[in-house]
Amino acid sequence: MADPKRQAKRVTRAERRAAEEAAQRAKAEQAAKERKQQTIIGIIVVALVVVLVAVGGFFVYRAITNSTSSASGDVNEAYSKLEAVGTKPAKADDKAGFLVSDKGYGQKVEGVPTVGIYMEPLCPGCAAVNQQLDPTLVKLMDAGQLNLELHFLNFQDNKSSDNYSNRAFNGAIYIAEHDDDPNHLMDYLYNIYASDFQPGELSNYVPVDNSKLEEQAVKAGVSKDVAAAAFSGKNEYVDWLTASNNYTVLRPELFSTSGGFSSPTLTINGEYWALSQISAADTTMVDGFLKAVGLSSDQVGVEGKLPSIGADGKPISLTA
Template sequence: MAQGGNPQGKKTGKGQGKAARRARQEALARQEAEQAAKERRQQTIIGAVVVALAVILLAVIAFFIAKPLIASKIGKSADSTSTKADPQAYAAVQEVSHKPSKATKEGGFVISKNGYNKPVEGVPTIGLYSDPLCPGCGALNRQIDPMLKAMMNAGQINLEEHFMVGLDSLSTDEYSSRATGAITYVAEHDDDPNQLLDFVSNLFAEGFQPEEGQGYKSVSDQQIKEQALKAGVPQEIADQAFSREYQEWLEALQAYIPTKPELLNVSGSNQIKGKMTTPTITVNGHFFDQNAVPSSSNIKEALLKSIGLSEKQVGKTGELPSIGDKGKPLSVE
């Protein structure tokens, strides 16, 4: 009986041993699996932390790289909190080696009944900032240009014309730069300022000035030249007016002029308030707020009122605006 029971007992012991080994092996496998999972979780956490730190580091680096670029861009467009224009942008204008000798250091052409750079004493100077493609500039020119020329030729005002190139991106062929380049060339080489003003008026004429943006239709140099010839510009000057030789200077001015605090809009929508837009008018260097012109009035009446001259006096030699050459614009309200 005992012998019959021993083999069964030994077999059971072996089975139990195997079961125990399997259990130990399974437990060890579980421990190894749990340890591997734990390590994977740790690696995942470490990897996530590393990635997060890398993103933060890159963001910090990007911020410090972009900060001066952003500040420069804001300064160039319009910083309404600044009381001075961007000195670096101004220096860049002065450093351009090839620029028109008739232009002021601020990039304007001063015109009077006496010609270029010979202002009449004791009368206001009206500054105009415009772009050949700007529709508002065209509308303004068509309204007030005949009056301004009459007053200039009568010695009642001086004009300071600033021509800009900021709307090239709204044409397919850099119209602003080509037209303004031609205007600048004519101003430098033709001694009759009336021919320059007539040329500009021709470019702003309702039947000639192209639309900006999607409605733009290409305008050739030849078409622009025809407007110069129509204004009386000599053929030899008109032929050479498209060399783009003043482009670097014009681009430097485009970066500088919008940083001048005295040219920033003081009213209007949030899109324009605190920014320089075209057309801009100044009177003796002071901003003339076109947005403040009452709806019952018009820009001609308001501008005359701001310098202290009546419409009946326009073009009459000896009848001078009341503000003189140093006064601020009078209220137009």
């Protein structure tokens, strides 16, 4: 006859093992649930960026209709008007861009890609791209792994009550002209696109005075004298900024597949790079960009490790 005490002990051990196994299963299920939640959050973030870009593109289309009416839809006429502007930034190229590299302004590193960025200071999609991608772009630039070509636009200036776009990017151009360190300009752009600084649009716009923009420039490393002059209110480059905007938005090589110009726009070696690929490939903006230029994440910022597409290759498809 079985000993009741031994039988009770065996039952207790069995119950304990069952409880331990149940706890392990619950822990594994919780971990799997958390991984799933993190994946969903990542997908939502990428999708949000794409939506912001799309929404930005819609409003850009409406803004372009107004801002480029004087150009009569003719890119050549718009370029002639750009050429005729009296005060031009000396560091801008013939396509109204500012080339920057680890050599400084206007000097290309040979054999590496050139990434063009077309941006507007009130554009929420531009802010999303800047905050996610620019830190990686700056690391690549500083390591001589790519060149950047910056294009400043002001088509949303009428969505502010105090000419914010004109003032923010007149200041950016002034910094480019009077501060020889491209990183100061890049950091200024990063600062004004920060979620706790970039103002809203139209009814959501809250006035931003020049002293606030000046603060962002000084935080970026710009000298106090240059920052004060950049936001003194003279706005000497606004005519050129507007003419370059009106020319840029008519350039057919910058049109999206849905037709027309939208912001933000990115090019790689002069080739339009569709941000919609990021969502389609279910990847992050940084990983998608690195794949497009042919570079692995562990090579970012490593001198001598150059993107496989070089200076002339087309961006690698993320979905092929």
